Amino acid sequence: MTISTSTTPPVLPVASMRRTWRWLTGEARRRRMASATALVVGLAAAAAATVPIYLLGSLVDRIDDGRSAGLVGLAVVIGVSAVIGGLGTGLSAFLIARLGESAVADLREDVLRHALDLPATTIEESGRGDLLSRVGADVAAVAKAVSQVLPDMLNAFFLGIVTVVGMAGIDWRLGLAGALCIPAYVAGLLWYLPRSAPLYARQRVALAERAQATVESIQGARTIDAYEVHAEHLRGIENASARARDCEITVFGLFTRFVGRVNRAEFIGLAATLVVGFLLVRSGAVTIGQTTAAALMFHRLFNPIGMMMYNFDEIQAGAACLARLVGVLDLRPSPSDGPPSPTAEPASADVEVRNVSFRYGSGPVVLQDVSLSIPAGTRCALVGTTGAGKSTLAAVMAGLFVPNQGQTLIGGVCVADIAEDRLRHWVATVTQEVHVFSGTVGDDLRLAAPQASRDDVLDALARVGARDWVTGLADGLDTPVGEHGIDLTAAQAQHLALARLVLADPRVVVLDEATAEAGSTAAGELDAAALAATEGRTTLVVAHRLSQAATADQILVMEGGRIVERGTHAELLDRAGRYARLWRAWRAHS
Template identity: 35%
Template sequence: MSGATHSPRPARRPTDATADDATRLDSATSKSVRSRSLRLLGDLLRPRARSLAWAGVLVVLATLGQVAGPWLVSLAIDDAVPALMDGDASTLALVGSAYLVAAVAGGLCAGAYVRAAARIAQSVLLDLRRRVFRHTQLLSLEFHESYTSGRIISRQTSDLEALRELLDGGLTGVVSSLMLMIFTGLTLFLMDWRSGLVLAAALVPAWLLTRWFQKHSQVFYREQRTTSARLIVKFVETMTGMRAVQAFRREPTTEAEYDRLGEEYRDANLRIFSVNGRYQPGLVLIGNVAVAAALAVGGWRVYSGALDVGVLVAALLYVKRFFQPIQQLGMFYNSLQSAVAALEKVSGLLAEEPTVVEPRRPTPLPQARGALHLADVTFRYGDGPVILPDLDLAIPAGQTVALVGTTGAGKSTVAKLVTRFYDATQGRVLLDGVDVRDLSTTDLRRAVVMVTQEAYLFSGSVRENIALGRPGAPQEDIEAAARAVGAHDFIMAMPDGYDTEVNKRGGRVSAGQRQLLSFARAFLADPAVLVLDEATSSLDLPGERLVQRGLQTLLADRTAIIIAHRLSTVDIADRVLVMEHGRVIEDGAPADLAAGDGRYAALYAAWRDSLV
C-alpha cells in the first residue's frame, strides 16, 4: 500500500476479566512504569556517585551549622549571660564566636552544596536530552509514522523542563529540608525530650494532611501533564499544517479546539492550586499550634523551675524551624509529581525498541553492485492486512525499474523494504545476494538511497544540504554533483551561490529546484541503488522537464526503482512493473506494455489523453 502507515495496537484485555483483574493489571502496569522510571534515574545518577557523595557531605555540614544556632542561643542565655553578670565576659565571647563560625560555615557549605547540586542536575539533564535525541533518531520509521511529532516535542520541552525544575531547585531544597528536620528533631529530643514529645504529637496531623495532599495532587499533576502534552501537540500540528488550515478555512475550528484544550489545561492547574491552597495554610496552622503548645508546656516548667529559660527559647526556635521545611517539602512534592509524570513519559520513549535492528555480526558489503531480489516476501504493517502477498521480484544490477499502479497497490511498501525502513514479515530482501537484515546500517545507507516527494532541505546553506549525501565532501565534488543534475546554474544565480541560506523546507527555492538539490545530494552520495518515491509528483510541467534532465544523469549506471503516477517519468525506465493489491500483474518494457491491451496500456492512454 503506497504510503501506508499504521498505529500502535490498543491493549486488549480478556473479555472475562473481572474488575479486580483489571485493577491488578493497572497496578502491575503502574509498578512496572515506576520501576522503569527509577531504573532510568539510577542510570543517570550512578556515574555521578562521587559528586553526589560530596554534595551530601556539604549539606550535612550546612545543616549542622543551622541547627547549632538555637543550642548556642540557649548556652548564651543560661550560661554566658549569668557569667557576664558575674564579670566573666569570656563565656559570652566564646559562645558568640561559635555562633558566628557556625553561621558562616553553614552559609558557605550551603552555597557550595547548591552549586554542586546544580552541576549534577545540569549534567543529568544534558545526558537525558542527548539520550532522548539519540534514541529518537535510532527508532525505526514505524515508530515515527505512529508517534506524532508533537508528542516527541513534548518529551524534549515540557517534560524535560519539569525535570529541570525538580533537579535545579526542588531536589536541593528537599535534601536540605529533610536534613534540617532530622537534625532539628534529634537535637530537640537531646535538649529536652518533653518538648520533643510536643513536636512528635504535632507531626500526626501534619502527616495526615501531607498524605491527603499527596493522594490528591498526584492525580491532578498527572492530569496537568496530560493536558499540557495535548495542548503542545495541537499547537505543533496546527503550525505544521498551516497551509491546509488556511486553505480549507479551518481557523475557527482549530481555534475552538485549541481553546478547549487550553481551558482543560487551565482547569487542571486550578485544581492543583486548590489543593495547595489547603495544604500550605494547614501546615502553617499546625506549626503555630505546635509552637503555642511548646510555649505553654515549657513556660509552666520554667515557672516551676524544671526547665531553664535558654532551653525553652531553643525549643521554641526548633519547633518553629521544624515546620518551615515541611512547607518546602510540600512545594517540592508539587515539582516531584510533575517530574515523576514527566520521567514516566521520557522513560517510556526511551523504552521503545527499534523494529529494524542492527545485526550483531553484519556481513560486509563495501562495494555494492546493486542487484536486488525480493524473495517470496510477505509483508503487513503490524497486525493489519497483508500488503504484499508472497512477492518474488528480481532486479538486475544497473536496471531502472518503474513501479506503477493505483494508490494502495504496494509500491511505496516495496521501496520501504528495499531501503530497510521496514523488515519483511516473511521472506528476504537481498542486495547482491546478502539479506539486508545482515548488512550494517552504514553499508546499507551507503548502497541504497531514497529520494522522496518532499525533498526536505534543512536550515543551512545550499552547500551543506547537498553535502548531506556525503559529509565532508570537497567543494569541487559538490559542484560536480550539482552540474550533473542541472542545478549549478540556478545555484550560482542565488544571492550567495552555494553559501546561500535556505529556509526551513527550502523556502528560498522552487519545488523543481528543491528536487534538483535533493538529486544532487543523492548523486554526491553515489549509491548503487536509488529509490525515487513520487519524486516528481508535486512539480508542474516546466519543473518536471527540468527535473527529467537531471534524472537522466542521476540514474545512469546504477540500479533504480522509480515510483510515479506520472508516466512521463516512466519513459526513462528499462522495465515497468504494474502492481495491484501487492502483486505484479504486468512486467515489461514501457513501449511494449503501452502497445498492448493490458492495465498499463489503459493507464498510458489515459495519461496521453490528459495531456491533450
C-alpha cells in the first residue's frame, strides 16, 4: 500500500463562482434586517470618521487667515466626531461579524448534516481526507475570513466610498484626481484575480491531499508496521507536504507582486490630488485648507485600502474554501434516483442477495453475480483472503452501497425501497473502526437509544459482558470518555459499540471484522460479546478469525468477488476445499 504522488481531481465537487455567489446572496436575503442594519451603520460610521479630516481643513484655513476665534470649539467637534466615528466603526465590525458568523454557523451545520447523509460510495471514492479537510480546515478558513477579515474590508470599502464623495464635495476636480487611482487598482485586481483563484483552489486540493496521506498512514499504522513500509509512506507524506508547500510559496510570490501594483495605484492617486490641489489653490478655486483636507482624506485611505489588498488573499482563500463547502451541499444525499417509498416495510428479517455485481466508480468489478440467503435469526459468516470482496458484500447487504446489478431484499422488500430512517432501524453495522464519542459513557451509549433509562443501559452492558468494567470506572456511566475523557482500549471501545447495538435493537446486523482490533487476550471475550449482542438477529459476520465462522449457521467462502463455497463448518471441512485449507492454516498460526 503506497500513497499516490499524482494530483487527481477531487471526487467531491467544487461549486462555481456563480453558484457560490448565489449562496451568499441567498444568505443575505434570509437576514435582510441584519444586512441592512450593518450597511447603514457602516456608511454612517465612515461618514463620521471623515468629518474630523474635513474640519482639519477648516482649521488650516482659520490659522492661515489668522482667525483664532472658535478654534477650541472646532477642536472639540473634531474630537467628538473622531470618537463617534471610532465607536461606529467598531459597532459596524461587530454587526458584520455577527451576521457572517450566523451564516457560517448555519453553513457548518448544513455541511456536516449533508456529509453524514452522503452515500458511502462517495466517501470511499473521494477519501476521508478531502471530506475531513472540508468540514474542518475549510470551515475554519471561512470562519476566520468572516470574523477577522470581512469586517475590516467592508469598513474600508465604506470609507473609500465616503472619501471619494467627500473629495468631490470639496471640488469635483479633486474628487476626479483622487479617482485616477481607481483604474490602477482595477488593473491590479484584473491582473491578480485570474492568476490567484486557480492557485488558491489548487492550494486547497494540495492541503486535502496532505490530510488524506496523513489520515491513511495513521489509520493503517498497524498494516504499515506489519509490512514494514514506513519509508514508502513517509515519502508519500513528504511529497504531499512538498506540493502543499510549493503552492503556498507560489501564492505568496504572486501576492507580493500584487502589493507592488497596489502601491503604484496609491502613488498615482496621491500625486494627482496634490498636483490638482496646487493648481486649484493657485487659481483661487479652492483654499489651502480644502486641498489639505482632500489630500488627508486620500492619504487616510492608504491603511484601509492596504488592509483590503493585504487581506485579499485571505478572502480568496476563504472564497475557495466556501466553494468547496457549497460543493458538498450540492451533492445528492441519497444514492437512489428517486425518493424511497415511505410505505415499504419488510415483512420479516429474512435477507436475500440476488445476482449482485458491484464496482467502485469506473474501477474493476469487485462483486460478480453474488447471491445468498440468510433466514431470519440465523448467523452467516463470510471468509476469504484479503481483497475477496467480503466487506463490499457486507456493505451492499446493509444498503450502504448500491449495486450496479442485482438487489438486496429484507423480508422481500428491496433495500432501495425502504425509507432511510426505517432501513437504519432494521439494519445496523459494526466495523472494526469504532469511534468513542466525547461525553460520558452513558451519553455515548444513548446515541443508539436516546430514551434509554439507566437500567436499560446497564442491561445492555451486562449482555455484552462490559458492565463490570464500566461500573468499575471512577464515575461509572458518568465517566467522561473520548477526546476530553479517559482513553479506552480497543476492546473496551468495541464493547461500547456492541452495547450500542443492543440498545438500537435492529433485526439485521452486519459485523465487518468488528472484533479484529482486539488483542489475543480480549478476542475470546469480544467474540462472546458479539454472539450475545446478535442472538436472535439475522447476522452477517465478516470473519477476521475463523473461530467466529465455526459457530455460524452457514459459511460462505469468497474469492475474486464470487462465492466459491458454502455450507456449515463441518460440511466444508469434509469437502477438503478452500475453507478446509484456510482452517488448517489458521489453526497452525493460532
